[in-house]
Amino acid sequence: MSIVYIVSAPSGSGKSTLVNELFKMVRNLDFSISYTTRAPRGSEQNGKEYFFVSRKEFEDMIAADEFLEYAEVFGDEKVRGEYYGTARRFLLEAENRSNDLLLDIDVQGASKIKEKIPEAVSIFILPPDREKLEWRLRTRGLDSEEVILRRLETARREIENYSKYDYILVNKVIEKSADQLKDIVLSERLQRSGKALSEEDKRLVETAQACRLDRAREQVQPILASFHPQVVKGN
Numbered sequence: 001m002s003i004v005y006i007v008s009a010p011s012g013s014g015k016s017t018l019v020n021e022l023f024k025m026v027r028n029l030d031f032s033i034s035y036t037t038r039a040p041r042g043s044e045q046n047g048k049e050y051f052f053v054s055r056k057e058f059e060d061m062i063a064a065d066e067f068l069e070y071a072e073v074f075g076d077e078k079v080r081g082e083y084y085g086t087a088r089r090f091l092l093e094a095e096n097r098s099n100d101l102l103l104d105i106d107v108q109g110a111s112k113i114k115e116k117i118p119e120a121v122s123i124f125i126l127p128p129d130r131e132k133l134e135w136r137l138r139t140r141g142l143d144s145e146e147v148i149l150r151r152l153e154t155a156r157r158e159i160e161n162y163s164k165y166d167y168i169l170v171n172k173v174i175e176k177s178a179d180q181l182k183d184i185v186l187s188e189r190l191q192r193s194g195k196a197l198s199e200e201d202k203r204l205v206e207t208a209q210a211c212r213l214d215r216a217r218e219q220v221q222p223i224l225a226s227f228h229p230q231v232v233k234g235n
């Protein structure tokens with residue numbers, strides 16, 4: 001049985017870089033390339049980061065039950081969001097190859113996958129604080145002011161869902177976070193393998209355990225507070 005890893009993070013948290021680093025370090029792991037109706041950004045290529053499709057094509061795929069999950073992301077009362085979806089075939093293909101599968105999906109998608117595959121491993125990546133996230137969104141220069149503000153608001157809402165995840169990773173230093181992500185992936189493999197763990201394996205499992213939700217809660221509180229500037233400390 002393939003292990004399904006779900007990675008979610010507010011946009012601009014450095015998730016893509018971390019996931020790219022992970023794939024350089026871990027073997028037998030497939031990436032589920034999502035379908036989306038949003039336009040490609042920067043150097044993105046069809047079939048690499050995403051499959052870019054029209055609304056009609058996406059809705060036809062929904063009707064044909066081709067998605068394991070899908071969601072409309074970044075919508076609000078005024079603006080219709082874009083569709084993003086995980087195709088069922090990626091999980092089947094990973095299983096046929098005896099590989100594990102990593103899904104880079106949002107909070108809504110993560111909870112739908114957890115309902116269908118409760119043993120999936122979910123990992124939430126957090127930025128160190130709101131200021132750093134805003135800085136990253138602005139300096140990458142990919143989005144308009146309106147989109148940046150919407151992403152920050154979405155980030156605030158998404159971060160409040162952190163406690164639905166199994167692991168929390170605060171992305172301060174990219175190299176360190178990439179190692180932690182790798183340890184989580186390898187640790188889950190070791191624990192599910194049923195084999196006796198060596199001392200080295202045990203150390204790896206222990207490093208990963210440090211990111212478990214119950215041990216990370218304290219770290220999350222100041223980050224959550226930074227997204228609610230109206231709550232002044234001491235008041």
Ligand code: 5GP
Nearest residue numbers: 011034070071073084085086104105106109
């Ligand atoms: P972006 O447009 O920045 O690439 O992604 C926006 C959000 O959509 C991210 O939070 C990303 O994780 C999420 N996303 C990407 N693919 C999927 C998917 O297949 N399903 C769901 N539910 N969310 C996705």
